[in-house]
Amino acid sequence: MNRLPCNGARRSGPRVLLCHGCCCGSPRKNPEINHAEQIVEISSVARTRVVDCVGECSQSIVVIVRPGDGSSIWFGGIDTPAITSVLREWLGAGAPQPMPPVLQSKVFVRESERVGVGT
Ligand code: FES
Numbered sequence: 607m608n609r610l611p612c613n614g615a616r617r618s619g620p621r622v623l624l625c626h627g628c629c630c631g632s633p634r635k636n637p638e639i640n641h642a643e644q645i646v647e648i649s650s651v652a653r654t655r656v657v658d659c660v661g662e663c664s665q666s667i668v669v670i671v672r673p674g675d676g677s678s679i680w681f682g683g684i685d686t687p688a689i690t691s692v693l694r695e696w697l698g699a700g701a702p703q704p705m706p707p708v709l710q711s712k713v714f715v716r717e718s719e720r721v722g723v724g725t
Pocket residue numbers: 625626627628629630631658659660661662663664666667668
């Protein structure tokens with residue numbers, strides 16, 4: 607998997623890890639999106655690193671946003687041009703809260719964080 611360096615031109619604002627691993631990066635699994643264009647679109651507005659599988663393949667395409675407050679927001683199903691555009695606009699605005707409802711519907715809790723829930 608190709609890894610792109612962080613875009614050092616942006617010193618502030620949200621950071622993004624964009625998974626394009628075995629499932630997220632698969633045109634067969636995610637045929638509605640042009641993967642190369644998605645990378646360009648997201649990296650045009652936020653410091654972006656393309657990463658291999660982050661272990662949540664059932665949620666592909668996975669995008670992890672670090673707004674800069676120490677938190678990480680995990681998004682799944684960023685697999686169409688329309689949702690990618692919404693994400694790009696939100697990132698370009700600095701990832702403010704509240705986020706657009708359509709993006710909120712894509713937030714998920716990682717499997718490793720679900721373990722132990724209710725115990
Ligand atoms: S390939 Fe993206 S989570 Fe596995």
